[in-house]
Amino acid sequence: xxxxxxxxxxxxxxxxxxxxxxxxxxxxxxxxxxxxxxxxxxxxxxxxxxxxxxxxxxxxxxxxxxxxxxxxxxxxxxxxxxxxxxxxxxxxxxxxxxxxxxxxxxxxxxxxxxxxxxxxxxxxxxxxxxxxxxxxxxxxxxxxxxxxxxxxxxxxxxxxxxxxxxxxxxxxxxxxxxxxxxxxxxxxxxxxxxxxxxxxxxxxxxxxxxxxxxxxxxxxxxxxxxxxxxxxxxxxxxxxxxxxxxxxxxxxxxxxxxxxxxxxxxxxxxxxxxxxxxxxxxxxxxxxxxxxxxxxxxxxxxxxxxxxxxxxxxxxxxxxxxxxxxxxxxxxxxxxx
Numbered sequence: 001x002x003x004x005x006x007x008x009x010x011x012x013x014x015x016x017x018x019x020x021x022x023x024x025x026x027x028x029x030x031x032x033x034x035x036x037x038x039x040x041x042x043x044x045x046x047x048x049x050x051x052x053x054x055x056x057x058x059x060x061x062x063x064x065x066x067x068x069x070x071x072x073x074x075x076x077x078x079x080x081x082x083x084x085x086x087x088x089x090x091x092x093x094x095x096x097x098x099x100x101x102x103x104x105x106x107x108x109x110x111x112x113x114x115x116x117x118x119x120x121x122x123x124x125x126x127x128x129x130x131x132x133x134x135x136x137x138x139x140x141x142x143x144x145x146x147x148x149x150x151x152x153x154x155x156x157x158x159x160x161x162x163x164x165x166x167x168x169x170x171x172x173x174x175x176x177x178x179x180x181x182x183x184x185x186x187x188x189x190x191x192x193x194x195x196x197x198x199x200x201x202x203x204x205x206x207x208x209x210x211x212x213x214x215x216x217x218x219x220x221x222x223x224x225x226x227x228x229x230x231x232x233x234x235x236x237x238x239x240x241x242x243x244x245x246x247x248x249x250x251x252x253x254x255x256x257x258x259x260x261x262x263x264x265x266x267x268x269x270x271x272x273x274x275x276x277x278x279x280x281x282x283x284x285x286x287x288x289x290x291x292x293x294x295x296x297x298x299x300x301x302x303x304x305x306x307x308x309x310x311x312x313x314x315x316x317x318x319x320x321x322x323x324x325x326x327x328x329x330x331x332x333x334x335x336x337x
Contacts, residue, residue, distance in 0.1 A: 002174035005282035015199040022055030023226035030130040048119030049207040066120035117331035130219040137217040137242030170284040172313040177281040189280035193249035234260040287316035302327040
């Protein structure tokens with residue numbers, strides 16, 4: 001039995017909303033390039049910033065800003081890492097491969113960053129997902145990229161050694177996203193040109209985003225947090241995009257908008273809506289309905305709870321990443337007074 005199909009998600013969100021007075025905005029980006037070319041190590045440059053916008057309309061204040069530079073092998077193993085401001089213990093991540101192993105190592109080696117909810121922890125946690133999707137951009141530049149990868153002996157690190165059946169909602173058994181052998185269908189993925197995420201009337205709403213020349217991939221997210229009485233409101237934007245050989249607008253393969261509300265002490269998720277704007281397959285938009293299972297969760301527990309509650313075909317790998325990023329919302333809200 002085939003999973004339900006939906007109209008393809010083809011509705012780019014456009015620029016970020018204007019910052020609200022009395023809010024904290026966290027923005028992050030991981031930009032990936034391949035200095036030595038296709039099939040070689042990828043250079044990943046991450047940047048994240050927390051910005052407080054005062055309720056009285058005063059000038060915004062940068063609360064924290066972190067950067068990393070990671071050189072990762074084609075199999076997503078960390079070959080080298082530099083962090084700014086420096087945390088020497090981050091060198092313990094060298095040799096770790098992206099995925100469950102990297103997140104386990106991150107929780108142990110960078111435990112203080114997790115407890116403090118720093119921008120660096122978000123970036124490092126996102127290394128797994130960003131490195132997983134990064135290679136997609138080559139499909140925009142090399143028509144036979146997947147065949148070339150197989151011919152060169154590169155083994156897919158997606159799913160279960162390249163087999164995607166059952167990995168997520170989009171790859172549920174019977175999905176149009178699957179090849180007969182269970183691998184992902186790579187040639188007919190839906191993607192869309194997208195405008196800049198920077199609002200023309202709010203250039204400070206994003207940290208500086210690098211202009212990528214040639215083959216380049218970017219994962220970007222925005223998390224806005226503000227108070228509504230005793231409740232906490234959260235608004236998130238998420239996008240995976242890449243450059244196009246034709247130039248002009250970037251091309252996005254994933255884009256979500258998520259709104260949430262948490263109340264009480266501890267803060268419990270009471271409302272959640274996930275709006276898929278761009279997704280690769282017709283089955284993918286079924287994931288947001290499953291996300292409602294997270295309502296009732298302690299919001300600070302979201303990083304672990306999402307993985308437990310939305311495994312396999314109940315979740316979308318990328319929507320799960322969006323939902324997990326809500327875990328630090330209570331920490332960001334402390335800056336609101």
